[in-house]
Amino acid sequence: MKQKIVIKVSMHSSKRRAEALQVAAAVDGVTSVALHGPDKDKLMIIGDGVDAVCLTKALRKKLCHASIDIVEEVKDSPPGKKPVPELIICCQPPQVEYYRVVPDPDPDPAPCTIM
Numbered sequence: 001m002k003q004k005i006v007i008k009v010s011m012h013s014s015k016r017r018a019e020a021l022q023v024a025a026a027v028d029g030v031t032s033v034a035l036h037g038p039d040k041d042k043l044m045i046i047g048d049g050v051d052a053v054c055l056t057k058a059l060r061k062k063l064c065h066a067s068i069d070i071v072e073e074v075k076d077s078p079p080g081k082k083p084v085p086e087l088i089i090c091c092q093p094p095q096v097e098y099y100r101v102v103p104d105p106d107p108d109p110a111p112c113t114i115m
Helices: 014-025 052-063
Strands: 002-009 030-036 042-048 066-073
Touching: 002 052, 014 030, 014 042, 014 052, 052 066
Parallel strands: none
Antiparallel strands: 002 042, 002 066, 030 042
């Protein structure tokens, strides 16, 4: 079950925001983490099978104050309409070099002439 969790965390600096994002991203099952709200004081976590209580406890242990605002199930898009992915070609076809093999006209070579 995919779910969206919004947790309010007291973050006063960019260092605290980075720590909160790292803690949330390290939890098993998390798909995406983003800052949310007008003051960027809420974490929006989307994931499959994420335990909101354990995540909040981990944030409290690392950053002090954290409280759960919203936990809701994420609805997928209707099954009839699926987005069509764009094809992206990222490499060129390999360059091929042709070599012509020329047979030696003298079938019996002379002995070594170095000496």
